[in-house]
Amino acid sequence: MNIPEHDHDAIVRRAIELLGGKQEFFAEADRELADVNGRWKQNVEVIGRILRAHLFVEYYIGEYLAKANPRLGALGEAKISFAQKVALLDASNTDIALILPGIKRLNKIRNRLAHNLDAQVTEEDATVFLGSNRFAALRAARTAEQAQTNEPIEILEDFAKHVAMALNYEFSPLSKAIYQAIQEVQFGRSET
Secondary structure: OOOOOOHHHHHHHHHHHHOOOHHHHHHHHHHHHHHHHHHHOOOHHHHHHHHHHHHHHHHHHHHHHHHHOOOOOOHHHHOOOHHHHHHHOOOOOHHHHHHHHHHHHHHHHHHHHHHHOOOOOOHHHHHHHHOOHHHHHHHHHHHHHOOOOOOHHHHHHHHHHHHHHHHHHOOOHHHHHHHHHHHHHHHOOOOO
């Protein structure tokens, strides 16, 4: 709707009349602004940490899918959602199966944030991440070496890094070298 510039003053005057005068108009405007400001004042640090973890995991999922399916084409141009990318991961692969529940929970947290602006990671969320036995064992081993917090947001971030490592592992030169070394040392086979 294109309203000519000179009509704005008339619109404001009429809205003031409809609300019963200037005092009532500005009181209502203040109430609505207070509501907006209340929703605006969120814990931006936690929001940022959640979004960073989500974007980070999504990046590594995209990298994994491209490497696992080299003839797939430009995944970025396909404009598929996070959940659709997750659905493309091979759940029959044990390494993937171990991290899938946590990846899905991370998406649930991000969606929760988007729908109600509630920036928090709960103990229940952390429990889902720690349900990945390998992640929990690696984190426990790290905690034995250096102190870590058990704050749910810290667990979420650690899990995101674990996902990156898990998705990258299959295609990394380091993992290929380790696999070849295992074959040669334990089984006397050379893969070269």
